[in-house]
Amino acid sequence: MNKNQSHEQNLVIYHNSLIRVTLEPSEIPWLIIYIQRSVKEVSQCTDEEKNMLFCALDIIEKAMLQHYKPDKINIASFGNILPQVHYHIMARFHDDGFFPQPMWGIKQRESTIHFDNVDFFCSEVQRTLDDKLA
Template sequence: MKIYEDTDFFIETEESEIPWLKIFTQIEYKELSDLPREKRLRLFELYDIVEVEMINYFSPDKINMASFANMLPRVHIHVMARYKNDSYFPNPMWGEKQREAKLDLASFELFYERLQKRLEGFTS
């Protein structure tokens, strides 16, 4: 589900037991260094907003940032709120499952609404 979009970027949710968002560039740049400098800076400003809002709302044990882009060869950043008792911790979410988790987290939908409001002034 897309929760934010402007002329340069969009943010989608990833279906998961943990809060997990993906930030994409609108133009399908292959490498981060392919982005014009101003867009790289804005990408990390956007990332910072998402990370801080995720920390403040969900109080995770750790935020994970990932950008492998081997399967989807375009610039995008995964932002994940991790918990010591999530199903995969301390492994990456793509790793070996460690346990069956029963996380009691605040509403993802309310977080998306909160983030959308926070991003209203971020448009390019």
Template sequence: MLQLTKTDLPMHIIFENQYFYIEKEESQIPWLKVFTQEPHKELSELSAEVRSQLWEIVNIIEKEMIAYYKPTKINIASFANMLPRVHIHVMARFEDDNYYPNPMWGEKLRDNELYLPDEEKFFKRVFTTLQKYVQ
């Protein structure tokens, strides 16, 4: 079975520590993915400490997305069928994004342009908050 590592993937790293790295997904919407540094296949393989830190990171990203982008809804997903490695998707959804209310992997419903605040400022907010609360 093919095992991809983070060096095999194109990415824009937002934050990294000994257990996780966070990258931006190229998309119309704000979309971050939280990956484990170690290639764990299932959440149950993580230690309690690492699992707790994962959910704290997801919580922080969700709160920062809500405060910065004011989306209609936040979507959080973990499939890992195509890439069998623990990772969590955190997506800010808007009523006028191209897929809403469908999942981002679903049928595209329209061709709208979203006018959103600068994403680099958002990335800095996420990084700064994670530096305070995650080791």
């Protein structure tokens, strides 16, 4: 995602009254979970929001591990630019363009990996979130 693009423009793959999950445009599988309310810190979330957030994070991480078989899952939450509670969940691979640097770091190489089944993955995540978080 370019630095001027809004996170609001990302494809929403799941939402309910407490959280929203979006697909980050990237060369790697990368989803973001947001709390729907405007809160800056996890400690400001209700217990229900925290439970929903971490349940969704667990579901997404497991789905990425099963579907993509990455070398590592990265989970990040900074909030310096977007001061709202949100978590980035990224499937990382030794041959992705930024590895071992963070995705916000300096690109290390041109990536040779390609994921053509992102739509299927997103629909599976959406189905699982619908089933487990209902």
